[in-house]
Structure formats: structure tokens, C-alpha cells
Amino acid sequence: MKRWIFLLGLIALSACASPVPPTHQAMPEKIGVPHFVDSAPNNGDIFAVAPIRVVVNFDVALGDASAITVTRDGAPLALGALTFGLHKISMAATLPRDAGDGAYVVKFKACQADGTCPEGQFAFKVDSKIKNSYADFTGNRTITIRMKDIKFVPATIVVSVGTTITWLNDDAVDHFVNSDPHPSHNALPALNSFTLKPGEQYSFTFDQPSEWAYHCSAHVPAKMVGRIVVK
Ligand SMILES: [Cu+2]
Structure with a gap:
């Protein structure tokens, strides 16, 4: 019984969780293969x-x-x-x-x-x-994304090629900037940071047009994720 109440609580919590950008939806299950x-x-x-x-x-x-x-x-x-x-x-x-x-x-x-x-x-x-829901920073040479309340702020942005993005840890816990996917972090390996302690910052310059998905590997269940459209 307790287990059911716990599960219902989890479902209720996930239903009213803070809004996540519309970047993911349920799709047919992938066909798994060994390894x-x-x-x-x-x-x-x-x-x-x-x-x-x-x-x-x-x-x-x-x-x-x-x-x-x-x-x-x-x-x-x-x-x-x-x-x-x-x-x-x-x-x-x-x-x-x-x-x-x-x-x-x-x-x-x-x-x-x-x-x-x-x-x-x-x-x-x-x-x-x-893309209408992404913050548009095209033309800016430098942008700062804050890591605050276990989120990237702003989480979804559009920038021009050559823009340097600085992530600033404005939280009381350690964060990371990690390329998707998790845990391999290798869609854009150069993006990966070391541990960013409170107050520390990390910069990366995007030189390839694409949409780059990233996350904080310490806060995957909390969906601390971001997207950067480079054009
Ligand atoms: Cu984090």
C-alpha cells in the first residue's frame, strides 16, 4: 500500500514539475541490441x-x-x-x-x-x-548561461557561429556541462567541462552550425538539460 502511495506521489510530482522546453516526446521504443x-x-x-x-x-x-x-x-x-x-x-x-x-x-x-x-x-x-520558444542571441559574440536552481538559464538559445558561451555556476552545488548523449558525452566531446564548483565558470566557442544538446551529468534525473542552435 505504501508503495502505491509513493508511486502516485511520484506521478503527481512529475505532472506538476517545472516546464521543460518542448524538446522531447514519447516515440516508438527503440529496438534494443546487445551492448x-x-x-x-x-x-x-x-x-x-x-x-x-x-x-x-x-x-x-x-x-x-x-x-x-x-x-x-x-x-x-x-x-x-x-x-x-x-x-x-x-x-x-x-x-x-x-x-x-x-x-x-x-x-x-x-x-x-x-x-x-x-x-x-x-x-x-x-x-x-x-525555435520560437528559444531565446534568440544571434549576433552576440558572448553569452552567459547561469546554472541556477538545478537548471540552465536560459535553457534553449539560438546563437551565431563563433559565439562564446560562458556557463556560470550560480548554485550551491557542483554542476557540469556535458555533451549529449548521457553517459557517453561524445556528440561534441570538446564541449565537456570539468566539475564546476559554486561560483566557477566555463566557456566554449561553437564553430559548427547545428543544434547541440547538452546536460549536467550530476543532474540527469532532474532534467538539467539545454539546447544551443548555432547558425
Ligand atoms: Cu548539475
């Missing part, structure tokens, strides 16, 4: 601008026959060559620049040491209308 860890985009992400690449991470090395394909509204996209990350536990494919609005499905084949190549997939959406 899959995470992906960027995350399954179910909604972006205002199409990301420039997709990344899929595993906890074992991948074989050369591994592959990624991406469709938008069912039509295949021409991707850049598949690249493998360090130790071949990640693979990435580049999308056409500004690939446009639509429903994207990423299918991947993850060849493993036992000779099998299990296939999985995940989905995300691009809807340029949600």
Missing part, C-alpha cells in the same frame, strides 16, 4: 534544427561491417562516411547540413565479435516551429 549504450539524438528528441551528425555508442568494439542509415519522412538521406570513435565503441554519420523538418529514423547495424550484426533503431523529429 548498445546510448545515442545522439536520444530516441524521442525534438530539435528545432537538424543535427549535423548522429552518434551511436556501445560497450564493445564494433566490426567494420557496421552501418548507419537515416531516413526523413521515410526517404533515405545521403550521409557522410561512417566514422568510428576511440576503440571503435562508437560510430557516427554526418547528415546533410540543415536537413530540414520531418520525422527521422536512424537504423544501425552493430557488428560484434561473435560475428553477428544485430540491428537497432531510434527516432527523432525536427520541427523548426519550436
Whole structure:
């Protein structure tokens, strides 16, 4: 009985939690494959601008026959060559620049040491209308994002290429700036900060047009997340 009351409380809490930007919705469950860890985009992400690449991470090395394909509204996209990350536990494919609005499905084949190549997939959406809810800082050379009350403020912004963003920890607890996905943090590895103690700050200059999703790895359950459209 107590357990049910606890669960109902959790549901009530999540229903009235502070508003999160409209960047995620439920989508069909991804098809899991052995040794899959995470992906960027995350399954179910909604972006205002199409990301420039997709990344899929595993906890074992991948074989050369591994592959990624991406469709938008069912039509295949021409991707850049598949690249493998360090130790071949990640693979990435580049999308056409500004690939446009639509429903994207990423299918991947993850060849493993036992000779099998299990296939999985995940989905995300691009809807340029949600950019209206992002704070527009285009033309500014420097921007400060505060880390306050376990949130990035502002959480969703648009900036120009070459803008330097400074994150300032204005909270009483440690925070991080981490590239999505969690826990691999490798869609944009250079973005990752060290621990930011209260009062400390960290800067990064964005030089690739895309929409970059990031989070604080100390506060994943609290959804301390942010998005930066670079154009
Ligand atoms: Cu944090």
C-alpha cells in the first residue's frame, strides 16, 4: 500500500514539475541490441534544427561491417562516411547540413565479435516551429548561461557561429556541462567541462552550425538539460 502511495506521489510530482522546453516526446521504443549504450539524438528528441551528425555508442568494439542509415519522412538521406570513435565503441554519420523538418529514423547495424550484426533503431523529429520558444542571441559574440536552481538559464538559445558561451555556476552545488548523449558525452566531446564548483565558470566557442544538446551529468534525473542552435 505504501508503495502505491509513493508511486502516485511520484506521478503527481512529475505532472506538476517545472516546464521543460518542448524538446522531447514519447516515440516508438527503440529496438534494443546487445551492448548498445546510448545515442545522439536520444530516441524521442525534438530539435528545432537538424543535427549535423548522429552518434551511436556501445560497450564493445564494433566490426567494420557496421552501418548507419537515416531516413526523413521515410526517404533515405545521403550521409557522410561512417566514422568510428576511440576503440571503435562508437560510430557516427554526418547528415546533410540543415536537413530540414520531418520525422527521422536512424537504423544501425552493430557488428560484434561473435560475428553477428544485430540491428537497432531510434527516432527523432525536427520541427523548426519550436525555435520560437528559444531565446534568440544571434549576433552576440558572448553569452552567459547561469546554472541556477538545478537548471540552465536560459535553457534553449539560438546563437551565431563563433559565439562564446560562458556557463556560470550560480548554485550551491557542483554542476557540469556535458555533451549529449548521457553517459557517453561524445556528440561534441570538446564541449565537456570539468566539475564546476559554486561560483566557477566555463566557456566554449561553437564553430559548427547545428543544434547541440547538452546536460549536467550530476543532474540527469532532474532534467538539467539545454539546447544551443548555432547558425
Ligand atoms: Cu548539475
